[in-house]
Amino acid sequence: MSRRAPLIAAGAGVLVVLLLVVVLVLPKVSAVRKANDALDAARTTQSELQGRLQQLKATEAQAQEIRAQLSALSAAVPPTAALPDLIRSLNDLADAAGVDFLTLAPGQPAAVAGGAAAAPGAAPGTAAPGPAALPVGVSVIPVSITLQGSYFAVDEYLFRLETLPRISNVNSINLGIGGGGYPQLALSFQANFFTTDTSAGPGSEPGSQGSSAPQGAPVPTPSASASATP
DSSP states (O other), X not given: OTTHHHHXXXXXXXXXXXXXXXXXXXXXXXXXXXXXXXXXXXXXXXXHHHHHHHHHHHXXXXXXXXXXXXHHHHHHSOSSOOHHHHHHHHHHHHHHHTOSEEEXXXXXXEEEETTEEBOTTSOTTOBOSSOOSOOXXXXXXXXXXXXXXXXXXXXXXXXXXXXXXXXXXXXXXXXXXXXXXXXXXXXXXXXXXXXXXXXXXXXXXXXXXXXXXXXXXXXXXXXXXXOOOO
């Protein structure tokens, strides 16, 4: 009996240790393993979220750039004819350039027909002089401009017209001696301005492309007017 007692005690001790390992250690090891797996998953999710955040920031910057481009495009080719604003801008150019005399005569806006501007008063589909291959959905507003002044004043007016936010296409230029004699110059030309409003008539509203007027046909417009700037 005395020899078996130590063996029994040792076996009991080993059994107790095994029970402690199973009851206390193994659950902790499993919990640590699960915590490590959760940490790895969280790190993966964080990396994905950081990537998405960078994409969103890049998209936001791109959206701001696109909004600026759309704003510039809207100023260059406005959604309505806005003739009063256009005439006011052209008069302001004359004041800034210092020309002696200016007359403006807006013509009848014409919708694009088949990629070219219909000539004012002409049959639909007849191309007007000026820009060819315009996109469908754009109306052309011809403005006849006559001015007199010194060489530098005339040159300054043309430069300011070129840098006007609202784009234009200039053609039919005639240059001669002004009414006061040399060195005064007289310049007359036609400048075509543009709008995305294909109705381009009195009281037209943005997006009125779906009007009852046929696509590409001339539409009623205000009669030509002239303004003088001393």
